[in-house]
Amino acid sequence: MPFWDKLEDLLPPDIISSSQEEKYVYRTDSTKYKGEPDLVVNVTNQKEVLITVNFAAKNEIPIIPRGAGSGMSGGAVPVKGGIVLNFEKMNKILKIDKRNRIAYVQPGVVVSELQEKVKEMGLYYPPDPSSNKVATIGGTIAENAGGLHCVRYGVTSRYVKGLKFVDSTGYLYSYGIFSNKSLPGASILIGSEGTLGIITEIALELLDEPILKDTFISYHSSFMDAVDTVIKIKQTNIDPSVMEIIDNNALNAVTQFKDISLLEDTDTVLIIQLDSNLLPDLLYRSSELENLFKKLKILGYKKAESNDEAESIWDVRRAISSSIKRISPNKLNEDISIPVSEFPRITDLVRNIGEKYGLRIVIYGHAGDGNLHINILYDKDDKSEVDNTRFAAEEIFKSTVQLGGSITGEHGIGLSKKTFLSLQYSKDEIGFMKKLKKAFDPDLIINPDKIFNVQREN
Ligand SMILES: Cc1cc2nc3c(=O)[nH]c(=O)nc-3n(C[C@H](O)[C@H](O)[C@H](O)COP(=O)(O)OP(=O)(O)OC[C@H]3O[C@@H](n4cnc5c(N)ncnc54)[C@H](O)[C@@H]3O)c2cc1C
Structure with a gap:
């Protein structure tokens, strides 16, 4: 008799599946890691979540919350079986x-759907x-996701005004705007990679949609020159909403498949966007940026004069991932976070490491907030x-930590960076995190074996 026969009595039959097809789909996420779920429960409301978690708690069955499975660190992979x-x-x-x-919103809302819906009302959800x-x-709450516009607007945690979540015993809590209590400690769920509790409803702050935008691409003769420009921009009040850096290896990959015109001698480009709701403000900051470009004597820059031109600038950024896939059978996409002032040193180190191991390494990412994507091609x-x-x-991780950075900027630890956690955290610090995990989940049923392994107390 399978363990879930009793659960079948409690839930609508069409939301439970143990079919080979469904188990195959939900065995992995966007990484190479794979597990084998015993059961998939496709919840549609909070009551079904409570019933399932209660059942898992009583029977000590692992339970793995899952969104779209786009995670880049194996967070939603059911490594110990159980219920997805x-x-x-x-x-x-x-x-x-x-x-x-x-x-x-409910947790399964796709980010762009919310963004489009609120945009119709003149509002904006930035992450x-x-x-x-x-x-x-x-x-995205479980991973505290970042993105292109986070240099100006901050990452996901900045927008969470309240959460409802289910703990490992199947008890529902509300905090923030959902309750008149602050519920100390509950905000730790944001960024906990689905290991402390299961989020069932979220209240998110919205901003006014910035309707005016200027988009620039700047051309640099070296990565260092581009980094220097980023540092100088950050010292002003230009306050870009996007500041992306793309190195020569990424540009080489993109130009093989896309007809993109770059200035001669371009080694690295920056894509910069400014936004505002006040025309004088945008005009002022844009002209400050252009003045700075001229003062720094960069190779050159282009300001988009139409939506089409802006889109063709964005095409360069959008084409990176697919172009890299076409030039290399596989890539390891590591995201590190490091103070921008250390970009030159980390880039040198990464390039030396690439040479030492005979590997091509492509670097691009959110330069404005110090989050670099380092893609090792293999x-x-x-x-x-x-x-x-x-x-x-x-x-690369060791060098990053030595330079004051972090082994992940936005993808999380999950399974993929578990073995590297001790590069960044001391034994005591990891011990402290384990104590928190045990306080939230003493029977270790929620998303077990992610971030670190914890032993159960007897
Ligand atoms: C092409 C591509 C580009 C990407 N770009 C970015 C980027 O720019 N910035 C960035 O930050 N990330 C990026 N990612 C990574 C990924 O999209 C994010 O980590 C995202 O937050 C994962 O959302 P998801 O719904 O797919 O979650 P999943 O992958 O399904 O799960 C991620 C984690 O969240 C937990 N979880 C899911 N739902 C819940 C819930 N209701 N309650 C508790 N825990 C839950 C899971 O257990 C898991 O640990 C990218 C991924 C891809 C494939």
């Missing part, structure tokens, strides 16, 4: 309170991971390349 609690169908925008500028057309609000059928990729990644 799939939120894809719990996807209603419950209410948009325009006067107070708050959106109330925009590049995966926003698939990633869910629940997943062939998974070449064992020595696979090994070298792992060694190179470890050396």
